[in-house]
Amino acid sequence: MNNQSQFGKSALINLIAAALKSCREEGSLSGTTRPKILLETPKHEGRGDFASTIALMLAKIEKKSPRAIAALLVSKLENQADCVEKIEIAGPGYINFFLSADYWLTILLNIHKAQSAFGHSKPPKKQKIQIEFVSANPTGPLHVASGRAAALGDALARLLEATGHEVHREYYLNDIGVQMTLLGRSTYLRYRELFGEIVHLPEGSYRGAYIIEIAQALKAAEGERFLEGPEADHLPFFIRYSFDTIVSRIREDLHRFGIDFDHWFSEKTIHQNTEVTDALADLKSKNLLYEKDGAQWVATTGFGDDKDRVVVRSNGEKTYFASDIAYHRNKFERGYDRLINIWGADHHGYIDRIKAVVEAMGYAPQRLTVLTHQLVNLLRDGKPVKMSKRAGTFVTLREVMDEVGVDATRFFFLMRRSDSALDFDLELAKKATNENPVFYVQYAHARLCSIVRVAEEKNADVDEIIQNARLDTLRLLTLPSEMSLIRELSQYPALVRSAAEALEPHRITFYLQNLAGLLHSYYFSCRVVTEDAALTKARLVLVTAVRIVLQNGLKLLGISAPEKM
């Protein structure tokens, strides 16, 4: 008896390749080039378990009709594999393979064997990957858009880990520059205000309530000691204190959101270590740095950028871009095979220049991927929630987590492709109905747990049933709904690989909704725990396999799989 490890998709592909070779050797086909042979899963019932389009692709090369080619290939394929029950030629020349039930039932055993590792894979070449994301300015709490970046980056990291790579999560802290000065001043002025002074907040000040809270904490801890003396004496302290408070809040929020960064990278350090000047010297040695109008420019134009960029202004100050050059150089020098940056869509004009400068420094630009994510439109009952950063009335990630919970927040952020705008309805995310896809998926999991509980109450030892399950235990699973579930489960490993490759975690949310749908439907049409002990065993093995895949999928998204709801 073949099992899946001996016979599967790739073995079938090899058989097709061998059939083609044999046809050509005997002269019934005469072409010389061979298109890549792929098997797809037909979308419609009755078209087999796998389908190949090889005959269609060969039509032009062989100058024969696709159906004739298919017939030749099929004549060589028949009786080659135990698990293939039937081969059909359909439509314009598809070759459809119908596999035996045992092939599918074996997948259930494989799922139970692999458990939490089901869906994980090993890449041809393991990479060390860094994902840099969120990196919001530490001048205030994280808002909802950062939440989207956080959910996306973390899910990507989990996907890449599941496909066998080593992944580091990094947050880049802009802890130097004018915005830090403004932050310190804002807190300082609010502090004075707490002592009854009437203060005027200059243009660009941070006006959120959190600044006042920081000032209050300072007043409580330190009293009036900062009232005396000039502002300049106190500013460094106020900057550092405000920064530390805000960063620790950001860190707390992200931790609660399920994300712990491996590294918090300080922009300040690359200046202190002279890495910025080193990077610029590097470029200069490559003749890619020049002076014009009193400023220093880097020649990115030769590398796909629209125009050259200033790195040192005529007043002698380095631009933000200069920091970014040094930062990316630093990342590559840390030995990462691949870098992934997640940026808000408002930065997408920046992609060409950073890739250009990366290439200019001598790193292969394909090693850097920049993903952008569109805005989040926050809604309540379909109506936009008004936000104004100026007035400090933006909605924070913390508020959203408080209101709708971490699971729903993460799921909603991951329901759309990152490059499309996202509507996030706070009321919808809280609804405990089928309008809310998070609950739909989690509920499927909770239901499965409930089935297992009931089975155990009736003295079934579910663990033992799973341990002892063999193919003949499972041959009682013959319903179309059961086969649909198994087929869907079998797709999961390939789905994880393709989602990781495409950097699209939203595919997992779609898959989970679909799988949950099949499960709910099965649940309604068919009892698992019945008087029929043998059938109960078979179905318990099936539904616990579904449970494993739901758990694994939810885990990839960083969402809990509740046992009760």
Next chain:
RNA sequence: GCGCUCGUAGCUCAAUCGGAUAGAGCAACGGCCUUCUAAGCCGUAGGUUGCAGGUUCGAUUCCUGCCGGGCGCACCA
């Protein structure tokens, strides 16, 4: 104006390197709870995939043009 990006059912979105009859959810309408969780299920209806060409045996997918939306085009960070 230039660049990037998106345009699929009333709404929000899917669609396996270009594959067969383009799929879900919501909203609408009609059904299903003495039985493992009704936070669920079943059914009905809904489409010229923005428009026009091109490549192909085959196009939502690739190419060109047009129309429409988003974003970006600093010696800002």
